[in-house]
Amino acid sequence: MIRLLSAELFRLELRARMPFRYGIATMTDVPQLIARLTFDFNGHAETGIAADLLPPKWFTKDPTRALGDEIDEMLRVIRRAIVHAQAIRAATPFAFWRELYSAQAAWAAAENLPPLLSNFGTSFVERALLHALCRRHRVNLATAFRENLPEIDFAGLQPKLAGQRPRDFLPAAPPAAIFARHTVGLSDPITAGDLAAGERVEDGLPQTLEEVIRFYGLRHFKIKINGEAARDRDRLERMVRVLGDACGDDYQCSLDGNESFHDVASFADYYGALVGVAALRPLWPRLMYVEQPWHRRVALSPAIGDLVRTWPKRPPIIIDESDAELSSLPTALELGYAGTSHKNCKGVFKSVINAGLLAQRRASGLPAVLSGEDLGNVGPISVTQDLAAQAVLGVTSVERNGHHYFAGLAQFPAAFQEHALRLHPDLYVPYVPALPDARGKRAGWPRLDIREGRIAMGTINAAPFGVPGDLDLSGVPRESLG
Known part of the structure; x- marks a missing residue:
């Protein structure tokens, strides 16, 4: 019991x-x-x-x-x-x-x-x-x-x-490394020229798209769009130039619509217009999928199925925010979606079930996508548990953005930092900021170690659900249970 x-x-x-x-x-x-x-x-x-x-x-x-x-x-x-x-x-x-x-x-x-x-x-x-x-x-x-x-x-x-068991469709062994798919947020700088006076973060870590590619050797990217056609087109054109210069032909990307489209036809029109832009032609052969373009109010409506039947050259489209219940993916697949995302916040058991359904679909020769997406994971629990689950599910390109928007483990207790460096030496490295902080100090802290665009999974795969040993929580303030 x-x-x-x-x-x-x-x-x-x-x-x-x-x-x-x-x-x-x-x-x-x-x-x-x-x-x-x-x-x-x-x-x-x-x-x-x-x-x-x-x-x-x-x-x-x-x-x-x-x-x-x-x-x-x-x-x-x-x-x-x-x-x-x-x-x-x-x-x-x-x-x-x-x-x-x-x-x-x-x-x-x-x-x-x-x-x-x-x-x-x-x-x-x-x-x-x-x-x-x-x-x-x-x-x-x-x-x-x-x-x-x-x-x-x-x-x-x-x-x-x-009659099936998880081993019938999950990978025989988790991958030894996973691509870090870098998030380009809606207001993120693409080049140094996008940074206004006073916006530079003085911690020595990369801030612009150009800089993160050089710093981490990135090859996988997640680009956020919001349906503002002129703005999105301008940013996409500039990103395509940067990606071509930095990565050549060796990159892949996904587009995240963040539920920006509130009526069904609008996204098809928007996407069709982008495909017709000559400067964006290098992007489409490298597009893995489009994530949740439609708002959840319409994303699983019958109108989606009606659209899909008249849109044969559509990109692979997956649900994310609409994957809220056990019935969500089966409904989405019936409507013509190609798959869904995994986030630990949506449930691990549910994603195992989804992985089984997508394996059957893949065996039938149909598009089947189980992506790995982030919710700003940061710290030696949420990051490692998320990566452990992604690896078990066979996801090899995972959106990682917490290390970019937060300064490594700088804000975590010393016990967390020591735990990360000692028990995950292939995942975290000590980092000393190039410039002192406001107090004049240059205290170091662990940062995620991404090399050639990949995250090493050795210690994560070996640990119980990605978290080895006992993590000392004595330095973390308590939250009431109610």
């Missing part, structure tokens, strides 16, 4: 080194929440952790609401998921998650909360449960799924996968 014995929440206040504009929001300050949960596995107690930023304007994208109210609401759904988990007694980890998912969904429906938001709370408990399970059996996440230690039973949730 599995049950939750105790739960603790911790909170860090982080500030971005440069503004990150995504969709209708610009992130400058944001909390990171850490959950530490202890479970009883048939008489054996084991602790697991999970962490994520609490990013306003992503789960709901309501321009009228105050940022603080949205953060409070995210905390509310996480606390409620813990309350539901405390009442569960389940025979297997997968059964525990299914009960939690159902209880949280029923509560959210009664509270008129959207599934994407409410399942954020479920995912916190789920991640801590998987971490504890891996620690209990002293295995990494890949082994846990290949040996089906969670005891996943697909039949009750997805009949198309009845």
Whole structure:
């Protein structure tokens, strides 16, 4: 029998080194929440952790609401998921998650909360449960799924996968390295000429697109668009020139529409106009997919299917924010989408199910995309757990942006920094800023080590759900459980 014995929440206040504009929001300050949960596995107690930023304007994208109210609401759904988990007694980890998912969904429906938001709370408990399970059996996440230690039973949730096990469609071994797909935000500078006086971040790290390519050797990129045709076209043309000069023919990219298109036909018209631009011709052979161009209000409507049937030369299009429920991907595939994204905040078990559905689709010769996208992950929990899950799912190009918008682990306690450098020496390197800070100090801190555009996965793949050892949380302020 599995049950939750105790739960603790911790909170860090982080500030971005440069503004990150995504969709209708610009992130400058944001909390990171850490959950530490202890479970009883048939008489054996084991602790697991999970962490994520609490990013306003992503789960709901309501321009009228105050940022603080949205953060409070995210905390509310996480606390409620813990309350539901405390009442569960389940025979297997997968059964525990299914009960939690159902209880949280029923509560959210009664509270008129959207599934994407409410399942954020479920995912916190789920991640801590998987971490504890891996620690209990002293295995990494890949082994846990290949040996089906969670005891996943697909039949009750997805009949198309009845009789299968995760090992039937997940990779035989996680990749040894993953491409870091660099995010170019809506207001990010492309060249040094885009930086106005006083906008240069004086920490020695790269800031413009040109600089990050040189610094990290990047070859994969995620470009955000917002549907403002003239503005997007100008930025895309300038980016294509920079990418061609820096990478030659050796690059790939995705476009992220961030739900900018509110009616179905508008994106087809917008995309068709861009394809006709001569200066953008080098981009299209290197486009992997377009991510969530349509607002969630229309993204899974029958009108999408009507459009797809009359748009044979469309690019591969995937859902992201619309992937809120277990039924979301099957609905999307029926409408003509090519796949979906994985983010830990949307759930690991759900992505395993999605991976199985996409493997069947791929075997039938149809386009099947499971992408890896970021939510500004930063720190030695959310980054490593996200990468561990991506590797298990077979995703080899993952959007990574936390290391660019935040100054490495500079804002994390010394114990976190020491843990990262000691136990993830292939992932983090010590960094000393080129210039002193406002106090005249040049104290160093760990930064993500991306070489030739890739992230080494050795220590992440080896650790229980990407997090080795015990992380000292004594220096992190506590957050109330309610």
